[in-house]
Amino acid sequence: MSSSVDKSSGTQSLLTGQNIVYLGIGWAVVSMLFFLLFSVKPPGEEYPFWYSFSTYVLECLPFLGAALLCYRNWRSPQIASGRNVWLGIGLGMLFYFIANLIFGVWELYFGLDPDVSPADFFYVISYICIGWGMILAVLPRRLNLEWKQWVTVGLIAALGIALAVWVLLAPPVAVESEADNSVLPTTESATATVSPRLVASLSLRVAVSPPEAAATTEAEVPETGKLPGWVISLDQALSPLSKTLNFVYIVFDVFLLIIASTLLLAFWGGRFAQSWRMIAAATFSLYIADMGFKAYGTLAKARGQDYESGGLLDVFFIFSALLFAIGAALEYDVSSRSRRGSRRRT
Numbered sequence: 001m002s003s004s005v006d007k008s009s010g011t012q013s014l015l016t017g018q019n020i021v022y023l024g025i026g027w028a029v030v031s032m033l034f035f036l037l038f039s040v041k042p043p044g045e046e047y048p049f050w051y052s053f054s055t056y057v058l059e060c061l062p063f064l065g066a067a068l069l070c071y072r073n074w075r076s077p078q079i080a081s082g083r084n085v086w087l088g089i090g091l092g093m094l095f096y097f098i099a100n101l102i103f104g105v106w107e108l109y110f111g112l113d114p115d116v117s118p119a120d121f122f123y124v125i126s127y128i129c130i131g132w133g134m135i136l137a138v139l140p141r142r143l144n145l146e147w148k149q150w151v152t153v154g155l156i157a158a159l160g161i162a163l164a165v166w167v168l169l170a171p172p173v174a175v176e177s178e179a180d181n182s183v184l185p186t187t188e189s190a191t192a193t194v195s196p197r198l199v200a201s202l203s204l205r206v207a208v209s210p211p212e213a214a215a216t217t218e219a220e221v222p223e224t225g226k227l228p229g230w231v232i233s234l235d236q237a238l239s240p241l242s243k244t245l246n247f248v249y250i251v252f253d254v255f256l257l258i259i260a261s262t263l264l265l266a267f268w269g270g271r272f273a274q275s276w277r278m279i280a281a282a283t284f285s286l287y288i289a290d291m292g293f294k295a296y297g298t299l300a301k302a303r304g305q306d307y308e309s310g311g312l313l314d315v316f317f318i319f320s321a322l323l324f325a326i327g328a329a330l331e332y333d334v335s336s337r338s339r340r341g342s343r344r345r346t
Contacts, residue, residue, distance in 0.1 A: 020329035024322040031058045035315045047310050055310045056104045060097055062321035067093035069328040078335045081137055088133025093324060095126035107309060110231055115242035127252040134259045149265045160257040164250040167294045253290050256283045278327030282320045289316035
């Protein structure tokens with residue numbers, strides 16, 4: 001019995017806020033260097049498998065760690081901001097982790113880069129859970145913000161909405177081919193069920209083959225792709241939801257941005273200001289990463305290509321998870337110290 005208690009206390013001593021901060025900073029630096037060194041690729045080529053797999057590892061582990069730290073906060077009766085607050089944020093981190101795993105299988109194993117995948121179902125749930133947790137953090141508190149602070153929140157909201165609308169409504173610009181000076185069409189239906197490497201090789205074979213070989217090449221696409229029938233049917237069924245989901249994501253991004261700005265100003269200078277600054281910064285990072293993801297996707301379609309995850313701005317997904325984890329750890333430390341201090345005074 002005593003050994004189990006010693007193990008739990010030893011684990012808690014390792015998971016202090018200071019250690020989590022150091023680990024998060026180290027992970028962020030390694031991730032940033034990795035993206036800076038390897039995220040740039042020659043035009044027309046795709047990322048190697050080892051790079052794409054590494055980006056998923058760098059991103060998934062922080063989300064899982066953040067979910068576990070939020071779960072620790074939820075189980076602790078000492079958390080001052082409310083256990084349900086961290087339950088909501090923790091569930092959001094967990095569902096985001098699950099969504100990344102599913103999207104990784106969709107992209108790396110099946111070789112697909114669809115506008116919509118089964119992972120989006122979990123992404124949407126994660127946004128709802130994070131928003132629920134942050135709303136619970138705001139509701140019990142009276143927001144006695146000054147007019148300057150409300151103006152700041154309004155400006156942040158206006159800028160966030162303007163950028164989101166610009167990214168959402170920006171039409172793909174036609175890109176001319178260097179070989180024949182003709183406009184490249186964006187074949188969304190074809191690239192949604194065939195890997196980018198296969199599409200590139202088929203395009204090259206069609207360009208150098210005689211006209212009669214084009215029909216046989218086109219007929220070989222489903223067979224060469226070797227995709228299960230349920231994957232193809234599911235991809236085709238989800239594809240019409242692309243525009244709706246893009247709009248939903250942008251609404252959630254802007255909403256979380258406004259809530260995070262309000263929380264940042266409301267907790268500024270308070271006892272728990274440090275942890276909620278991290279949460280606000282995590283939300284800003286998530287907004288930047290989402291906007292970058294959508295902007296890169298629009299640019300890729302303009303070039304007649306599929307978008308691959310792993311661009312430089314994707315590092316903000318990692319920053320977001322790390323900041324959520326750091327915020328949870330700091331909240332746990334501050335709440336524990338406050339409870340111990342009150343016991344000493346009594």
